[in-house]
Amino acid sequence: MSYQPVSPLIVQSLIDIVGSSQVHSSLSKCTAYGQDKTEDLLFLPEVIVLPKTVVQIQQIMRLCSQNQIPVTPRGAGTGLAGGALPVCGGIVLSMECLNQILEIDEANLQVTTEPAVITEVLQEKVQEKGLYYPPDPASRGSSFIGGNVATNSGGPRAVKYGVVKDYVLNLEVVLPNGDLIWTGANTLKNSTGYNLTQLMVGSEGTLGIITKIVLKLIPLPSHSLLMLVPFRSPTKACAAVSAIFQAGITPSCLEFMERAAIDIAANYLQNNTLPIKEEVQAHLIVEVDGNHLDSLYLDCEKINSVLEQFDCGTILLADDQTTKNTLWQLRRNLNPAIKQYSAVKKADTVVPRAALAELLKGIHQISTQHGIRAINYGHAGDGNLHVSLLQEQLPNPIWEQQASSTLQAIFKLVKSLNGTISGEHGIGWIQKKYMPLVFNPVELQLMRAIKKTFDPTSILNPSKIID
């Protein structure tokens, strides 16, 4: 697809729409908006536009569709797959000014929000009303809820409460041609026509621009208990995960962390409050929640008896908020800690839960064969393992080549285990070359046709997900 440059005339038209204070093209701004949290990738946009209203977004899209100018919508720029990178140049459309929670509907347990509300802020605001929005990606302190919807993100609580898609009831969306739609209704059930809502969730800004979001909420559980469980064998830790569910318990979190990941994070946080024994090679974090504390203690006892069968060490039970916070801080900082430690390429592998041990073993075999160290952690309860391939001392050309081959081999393994290549980060820019590993040509063609239906001239977030 060929595009037109953002001419001075177009820039003036953009200024006419949003005002001169909302249009930027300095190198520093272009550099800032030309990257997200994906490796060290940088693609300079020609211009950055910060609309304040939905009508302005419609006008911008009409202008760009008439002039064949690529538009890359951007949330908080916390993505790990390059979904917000303006890889074809053109305009970065930052949603940051649409940042209001519009209504918390306590009677219906719903919230209507603009997309640029920080996830954690939204969670706190509804929590003040005794309500709960469970999806909590590690980046929730900085990511926008709109970006969470665009990537169908998850987080630790997905294992009990589901991912973002399970909370999105209805979306207001500006289509590439500037038309405005609502995808559904503000109802818990809906069998009225094709599910445009779920087609939009996880479409990474390639089908439309999300301008309002109606989310389902649930009553806030009043209690939780957290356990940190050490294992000598990472494989046994993975195997224990399935056994907990088979014992009839659905924890509210079930996280896995390899020893190396914990050490790097503890160092990053300069946290020495968790003395970890030398023989420990992995941890599980297990959380249960609910309204009846007695029942939770019973659940923990049952979980303990399961875990003991997998040769776990002494379990730390965190029932006070300080210890819980320490553990979560550690977990949430794994990604930035590893990124600070070394240049890294990430994979967001996901397999059926019981295949986790086999996946972990395979990842280490493959990466070792390629001379690369892999560090793994993730949402074990969902079979969702985040793989970090570390460059460490490898020279650049070898690193790029070997990392690419390693990812290719890991994704092939994932597919052979009935899994797929992204659980919650999305495909964006960096994973799209691997899509043919998990979809056949007919399936890929169907996705292309859907893209074309929404965006016939491919101006909206072009070159993402699929070519």
Next chain:
Amino acid sequence: MSYQPVSPLIVQSLIDIVGSSQVHSSLSKCTAYGQDKTEDLLFLPEVIVLPKTVVQIQQIMRLCSQNQIPVTPRGAGTGLAGGALPVCGGIVLSMECLNQILEIDEANLQVTTEPAVITEVLQEKVQEKGLYYPPDPASRGSSFIGGNVATNSGGPRAVKYGVVKDYVLNLEVVLPNGDLIWTGANTLKNSTGYNLTQLMVGSEGTLGIITKIVLKLIPLPSHSLLMLVPFRSPTKACAAVSAIFQAGITPSCLEFMERAAIDIAANYLQNNTLPIKEEVQAHLIVEVDGNHLDSLYLDCEKINSVLEQFDCGTILLADDQTTKNTLWQLRRNLNPAIKQYSAVKKADTVVPRAALAELLKGIHQISTQHGIRAINYGHAGDGNLHVSLLQEQLPNPIWEQQASSTLQAIFKLVKSLNGTISGEHGIGWIQKKYMPLVFNPVELQLMRAIKKTFDPTSILNPSKIID
């Protein structure tokens, strides 16, 4: 769209594909396969084909797409919106021979099944392994799981556990041109490309033919308690529904039944074991479930204290299986009982939960204005009210005209309350004329374009959902 007739040559080709025992065209068969549970509608197909394998289905679709012959896929024929009616003639493709549960994966809490397994059979088979597939439409004793997926059906447990779409992980689908795809992966999380799975769920057999289904399961809760709660005021019963959630409790069922519905069902079942006081005008059925019986009794106490604020009568607590079964039998037979009582037109209204009382009041006002009696029951916890308009003594032409105006007015009310026109039955044939009440022209055009992407010559279940 114009279609070709099923010529003798085509019939011979069908016989070549599936064998002569699997092709029918007698009047009695055509009559049986020309109707479902929607009113008294009948559309005769030209021929009925019963494939036994996925490859046969692919061959049939290739034949029909090459010859522009309409194909209407059919599950158990329990639909209430006419989704399985061959309104353009052609072929009824009955899925009834693809009726095997292929694998119950206890390690991953998943089941892989063919589409023609009866929902209740699937539930019982996984329950034998201690696993739970919650969606339970009232028709579960006869409906097929494939039809449940095609309509995104729900049932009483949706209020806590979600609808069918929340359990479908992956689908094998034959496209209208005979190509075969899988829509996703067998994983709990998936952010890999467009969500073809959720586009297929609820598409009522208009985009593809579902041939295999991978469903998520959860651990079976070990206990439940059921309450039957009488109210003098149906409006207060509806208002109580929201209050229960606001008190922090998510029941596993929260059903509403008007007095007239219960009387008709009790009469149909010849059941006199539920002596209902004269002043009672509505009931709620409230169920809580979980693994800790003590906690459930505490939940029931809390629910009781909420309900008392809404002037409820004496609550019947069902903690034995016999009483539970009696209550559920009553609830599940409301639909056939009403259908036996009078010719009926149904609506599957759904609104945000707190708008339920207003919806109920509006339905009675509107139907009374049109000289029609409406009886209402449904999944109050989801804001999903099934409306039955009764013909009773009305002469046919007046009935048809007045019922249509009544439905139109009710759906307008639903839309004004932020609801929509089908919560779980689908749009099918009978509700499609109301689609412009809830979707604007851009939204409708987008749905048409999606249909065209999958089925360019509109041979698969034509004239359904949208024209």
